[in-house]
Every structure is written in C-alpha cells, then in structure tokens.
Amino acid sequence: MERTRILIVGGGFAGVECARGLERGLRPEEAEISLVTPASYELYLPLLPQVAAGVLTPQSVAPPLRRLVHRTSIVPGMVIGIDPHDRMCVVRLISGETVNQPYDRLILTPGSVTRSFDIPGLNEQARGMKTLAEAAYVRDHVIAQLDLAAASTNEQERAERLQFVVVGGGYAGTETVACLQRLTNSAAKRYPRLDPDLIKWHLLDIAPKLMPELGEKLGRRAQQILRERGTDVSLGVSVAKATERRITLTDNRVLPSRTLIWTAGVAASPLISTLDAETIKGRLAVNADFTVPGHPGVYALGDAAAVPDLTKVGGAVCPPTAQHAGRQGKHMARNLIAALRGQPMAPYRHKDLGLVVDLGGTNAVARPLGYEFSGFPAQVITRGYHLMALPTFTAKVRTVANWNLNALMGDDFLRTGFLSRRPATLQDMEATDAYLTQERARELTP
Incomplete structure (x- = not known):
C-alpha cells in the first residue's frame, strides 16, 4: 500500500x-x-x-x-x-x-504575523513582539537606549532614548509593557547618571478599554497596576506618524521617543x-x-x-x-x-477555558472558567497555566528555574549585540514579503 x-x-x-x-x-x-x-x-x-x-x-x-x-x-x-x-x-x-x-x-x-497599518513611518520604525528574534532584538534595543542615555550629555537625546512607546492594549502589548517597564526600573539602579524619573513608558490602544475580553473589572485592575508603576495608559488613541526620533499620536500629541513596539493585533x-x-x-x-x-x-x-x-x-x-x-x-x-x-x-x-495575563512580579489578572482573580492568586493561576501548557518537561523545569533565579538574583541587563547595525523591521523579521501568487507557484512546479 x-x-x-x-x-x-x-x-x-x-x-x-x-x-x-x-x-x-x-x-x-x-x-x-x-x-x-x-x-x-x-x-x-x-x-x-x-x-x-x-x-x-x-x-x-x-x-x-x-x-x-x-x-x-x-x-x-x-x-x-x-x-x-x-x-x-x-x-x-x-x-x-x-x-x-x-x-x-x-x-x-x-x-x-503582526498586523500593520498604512501609517507613515510605521514599517520603518516599529518593532514587533511575535518571534523569538524580535524579542531578542527588543531587549537589546531597550538596554541600548539606557546605555546611550547614560553616556549622553544632551538632555534632548536622553529624553528621546528614555521614552518607550508600546501600541496595542491586548495581552501581548499589556504584558510587554509590564515586563519591560520592570526591567528598565530595575536597571536604572545600576546607572548612577540616570534619573529614574526620566524613564517613561506609554501604552496606547485605539479601543476604549484595556483587554475588554477580561471584563470591565479585571481590565480596570490591570490598567490601575500599570498606572501605579508609572506607565501612561492612553486609550482611544493610536499612532498617526512615526520618525526615528518622534512619534505623533492621533490626538496630536508628539512623544520624543526612539522606541516604538507594535503589538496592535495579528x-x-x-x-x-x-x-x-x-x-x-x-x-x-x-x-x-x-x-x-x-x-x-x-x-x-x-x-x-x-x-x-x-x-x-x-x-x-x-x-x-x-x-x-x-x-x-x-x-x-x-x-x-x-x-x-x-x-x-x-x-x-x-x-474557551479563560484568560490569564502576567503583569510581572506578584501581579497578574486571570479569568479561568469565568471566575475573576487579581494579584498574587492570579499570578499563581497564570504561571500554573503556563507550566501545564508548555509542551516538554525540560521546558517546564527551565521556566521554573528561571522564574526562581530572577526573583532571587534579578537580571544582569545583558546586550548580545543582535542586529545592532541593522534596523529590525516587521517585514524583515516576519518575512511578510516572501510569498508567491498562485500563478507564480504553478510556474515553479513541474
């Protein structure tokens, strides 16, 4: 047969x-x-x-x-x-x-792939959070901004390098801004020349609510946690134009920033x-x-x-x-x-069994089977869910070990130099320009 x-x-x-x-x-x-x-x-x-x-x-x-x-x-x-x-x-x-x-x-x-829009400068300036390479690049880029800001004597340059903009109020964007803000807040203690108050994170979403799938109560709680940490959460607004040093919003605000992380859907x-x-x-x-x-x-x-x-x-x-x-x-x-x-x-x-959102540290919001949790109980549920979902025992062990090590020892803020001389565009990272029409595919097949 x-x-x-x-x-x-x-x-x-x-x-x-x-x-x-x-x-x-x-x-x-x-x-x-x-x-x-x-x-x-x-x-x-x-x-x-x-x-x-x-x-x-x-x-x-x-x-x-x-x-x-x-x-x-x-x-x-x-x-x-x-x-x-x-x-x-x-x-x-x-x-x-x-x-x-x-x-x-x-x-x-x-x-x-990351969903993009016809916004001037978006394809050139935005960085995604959809692949392992993009995550590695974003980490390198964020730490590089701290290094360069600490070495600069120009106040305008410092302001641009220490403002970070994340677009997308869904799970990816919310978790990204939560995790990276904890990184920069912790890293600032190692930079004696940097004023931690100058480091500013912005989370933008065109929708009127943050993570509406979680429900009104948990969405508000997640927003409250982010704002208490100093994140500027702006809803009903998005990016109108982006350049290397400026991000113009749809409400006409202009943010001096060299970091635009785009997670506005897929x-x-x-x-x-x-x-x-x-x-x-x-x-x-x-x-x-x-x-x-x-x-x-x-x-x-x-x-x-x-x-x-x-x-x-x-x-x-x-x-x-x-x-x-x-x-x-x-x-x-x-x-x-x-x-x-x-x-x-x-x-x-x-x-659907529900949703979990890890906000870093002991903070999370979770809605398993319709029940709502926040704070440490939600973090236990969230991390327990991820451990069950990871497909190999080795991955589970590594993840638990990493969580414990990070909680005890903190982070070392290492830059690997990944793509340091080349901008990591969405098109390059996610190969969105690689596909053939059906007619062209027929030509290449016998």
Missing part, C-alpha cells in the same frame, strides 16, 4: 500538535508526515514578553521540535506558494534554495492570500471540520483559519489564541486519521 503524503505547513501550536497526534494514531506504513517550518523549535508565544525582559531564557519558551516529533520529517524552510491543482508546495529553505514539496493531504497552519499569514479561496477578515474560511471549501485534500486551522465557533451563535469564529490552536491541532489529527480510514470527520467544538 502506498503511503499517504501528509504535509503540515507551520511549526506552531496547531501544526506541532497535529504532527504529534498523527504520529500517535497512524502506523509508519500508512503515512509519510512532513512539517515545513523555518524554526527548529515550537515557540510558546504567551511567554515571549518575559524573554524580552530577560526573566526567561529563549530555551525556556522554545522547546526543540526534535524533542516533540520523532517520525515526522522536518523541512527547514517556509512555504511561499501553493499549487493545489498539482498538489505541490513551493518551499524556500533556510539556505535560500527553492524546492517543490508534493503532498496528498495539505494541512495549513502558517499562523499569523493578521493571518500572507500565505493565505496566495490561495484562491474565500477569506473572513483575512483568515481562510473553513468548515467546522477544518476542510477548505473548493480545495479537496486541503485543511486549515490555527490563527490563519476562520474556524466556526460552535459554542456561540451568529457566525462567530474561534479567536486566534494559543489555546484554540493547540486543541485544533489535536482535533485535526483525529479527523485526518478518520478520513484516511474511511470514517466521518467531527466538527471542532471547544469552550
């Missing part, structure tokens, strides 16, 4: 959980499983702000794929084009070479737009069993897919969260195994 060639695109929560489920459920002679991803690890994205702040090491949140999958062939690259007619994907390897990867069943889990991977298929707000429209209408043998899930949320009414789709992506990956594996054996596939249905 000829083995079915299963190609999984993307090594995030959905893709890796799907590969693991297929390995457990299919015999080696039934299927050949391949996973295309440019990274050699599965990134646990919710803890990325703590990597940027130096609380956790990168290894804690990036368990290697070869600890997670065993029979799956890992293709180190990214799918930049799809030819569904000939069932072929165009893959650009990390070496820069382009190869064709055939498939019988295609599972699309390319995830998401958009589906640009790969989705290369496929001739219906989309919903940029995400691939799929059925509740992850099948893509009009494309036999193609499935999509995770952040890049608009999976119907059957626990709600009114045509709702599942939010692009790690919780849904991981569970969808496991469900996709069960569905594909059933399909290969001639059995019916089941629709995905999962009730």
Whole structure:
C-alpha cells in the first residue's frame, strides 16, 4: 500500500500538535508526515514578553521540535506558494534554495504575523513582539537606549532614548509593557547618571478599554497596576506618524521617543492570500471540520483559519489564541486519521477555558472558567497555566528555574549585540514579503 503524503505547513501550536497526534494514531506504513517550518523549535508565544525582559531564557519558551516529533520529517524552510491543482508546495529553505514539496493531504497552519497599518513611518520604525528574534532584538534595543542615555550629555537625546512607546492594549502589548517597564526600573539602579524619573513608558490602544475580553473589572485592575508603576495608559488613541526620533499620536500629541513596539493585533499569514479561496477578515474560511471549501485534500486551522465557533451563535469564529490552536491541532489529527480510514470527520467544538495575563512580579489578572482573580492568586493561576501548557518537561523545569533565579538574583541587563547595525523591521523579521501568487507557484512546479 502506498503511503499517504501528509504535509503540515507551520511549526506552531496547531501544526506541532497535529504532527504529534498523527504520529500517535497512524502506523509508519500508512503515512509519510512532513512539517515545513523555518524554526527548529515550537515557540510558546504567551511567554515571549518575559524573554524580552530577560526573566526567561529563549530555551525556556522554545522547546526543540526534535524533542516533540520523532517520525515526522522536518523541512527547514517556509512555504511561499501553493499549487493545489498539482498538489505541490513551493518551499524556500533556510539556505535560500527553492524546492517543490508534493503532498496528498495539505494541512495549513502558517499562523499569523503582526498586523500593520498604512501609517507613515510605521514599517520603518516599529518593532514587533511575535518571534523569538524580535524579542531578542527588543531587549537589546531597550538596554541600548539606557546605555546611550547614560553616556549622553544632551538632555534632548536622553529624553528621546528614555521614552518607550508600546501600541496595542491586548495581552501581548499589556504584558510587554509590564515586563519591560520592570526591567528598565530595575536597571536604572545600576546607572548612577540616570534619573529614574526620566524613564517613561506609554501604552496606547485605539479601543476604549484595556483587554475588554477580561471584563470591565479585571481590565480596570490591570490598567490601575500599570498606572501605579508609572506607565501612561492612553486609550482611544493610536499612532498617526512615526520618525526615528518622534512619534505623533492621533490626538496630536508628539512623544520624543526612539522606541516604538507594535503589538496592535495579528493578521493571518500572507500565505493565505496566495490561495484562491474565500477569506473572513483575512483568515481562510473553513468548515467546522477544518476542510477548505473548493480545495479537496486541503485543511486549515490555527490563527490563519476562520474556524466556526460552535459554542456561540451568529457566525462567530474561534479567536486566534494559543489555546484554540493547540486543541485544533489535536482535533485535526483525529479527523485526518478518520478520513484516511474511511470514517466521518467531527466538527471542532471547544469552550474557551479563560484568560490569564502576567503583569510581572506578584501581579497578574486571570479569568479561568469565568471566575475573576487579581494579584498574587492570579499570578499563581497564570504561571500554573503556563507550566501545564508548555509542551516538554525540560521546558517546564527551565521556566521554573528561571522564574526562581530572577526573583532571587534579578537580571544582569545583558546586550548580545543582535542586529545592532541593522534596523529590525516587521517585514524583515516576519518575512511578510516572501510569498508567491498562485500563478507564480504553478510556474515553479513541474
């Protein structure tokens, strides 16, 4: 019997959980499983702000794929084009070479990228918080601003280097500003020439409330914690224009700043737009069993897919969260195994278990199963949730050790010099310009 060639695109929560489920459920002679991803690890994205702040090491949140999958062939690259007619994907390897990867069943889990807007200067000045490289760059950049401000005798330059702007009042932005502000406040004690009162963090969001999914009470509590630490939280406002030394806001304020961290939501991977298929707000429209209408043998899930949320009414789709992506990956594996054996596939249905937001130190807000917590109890729940969600025992041990070490010894404020001579644009870091049209993909496949 000829083995079915299963190609999984993307090594995030959905893709890796799907590969693991297929390995457990299919015999080696039934299927050949391949996973295309440019990274050699599965990134646990919710803890990325703590990597940027130096609380956790990168290894804690990036368990290697070869600890997670065993029979799956890992293709180190990214799918930049799809030819569904000939069932072929165009893959650009990390070496820069382009190869064709055939498939019988295609599972699309390319995830998401940082959502950007047509704002003058945004693409050149903004830095994201979506990848391990971006977190490393942001950490280096923030510490570099402290170093340069301490060495400068120009008051205007100091003011620019010591003001930091984060855009996005969701979980990523809120946790980023909370973690990095703790970093700079702690670091200021090591700089005798810096006045800690000059260090200023700003959190902006165009929405009227901070993290509205948490509910009114917890959103207000998170905002209160940030403001008590000195963060300027501005709601109903965003960036109108950005230059290297100035950030102009939509309310006409001008902030002297050389740091703009952009976390204002996510958009589906640009790969989705290369496929001739219906989309919903940029995400691939799929059925509740992850099948893509009009494309036999193609499935999509995770952040890049608009999976119907059957626990709600009114045509709702599942939010692009790690919780849904991981569970969808496991469900996709069960569905594909059933399909290969001639059995019916089941629709995905999962009730959201709640939300947790780590604000650093002993502060957090959490809403598990509808119950609301803040302060230390919420921090216990939050960190307990992350430990359960981390996919390997090694990652769990490293994370606990890092938390304890940071609590006891603090941080060393180390700069690695990563990309110190080159601006890390969103386009470069997240490779949003790498994709081919479907016509071009057909030209490159035999």
